[in-house]
Amino acid sequence: MQALPDTLSIAQEIQLSVAPVFMLTAIAALLTLLFNRMSQTHDQIRALGELPEGEGPAPRPEKSASAALAARIRRIRWAIRCNVTAAILICAVVVSIFISDYLVPDLSNLIAALFIGAMALLAAGFILLLRDVSKS
Incomplete structure (x- = not known):
């Protein structure tokens, strides 16, 4: 029968996993910001009268304002994908430790x-956010 791990070993692993867990908190805050930006963009599209309440068709790209907003939503969605994937990898780091x-x-x-x-992936998400903020 395998002996139980000693308390010191578990304490060291918890110490090693604290920094990645703080990163998860930061990623969660960033995701909140990105979801708020996406919600505001959807509201702007609705104000233009091009997106019905709820999930509807994408805005018509022939109008410059709606095309810019559609591009913004695409950038934000990619930033969200990058950050969620980064969070999953951080979870895998903690488990691997x-x-x-x-x-x-x-x-x-x-x-x-x-x-x-x-x-x-986190850097890519920040770059996408920077591009979005720069084009707003």
Whole structure:
């Protein structure tokens, strides 16, 4: 029978996983901002009279205002996708930290790759947000 992990080992893993968990909090705040921006953009499209209440067809791209708003929604949706995927990768980092000590001897390369991927996606989400803010 395998011995239970000692308290010190668990405490060290919790310490290692604290920073990624704080990143999840920051990503959640960023997602809130992005969803608010998307909601405001949908409201602007409705004010133009081109999108019925609820989910309707996309705005007609022949009008410049609605085309700009449709492009804004696309950028925001991609930023949301990038940030949600980054959050999933951060969750995988935390899980991998715990698994690496108990099941698989060395997952350090996987943990590094997941973290680098999450940071790249987070950067992409910020770039999309910056483009959106710059074009507003």
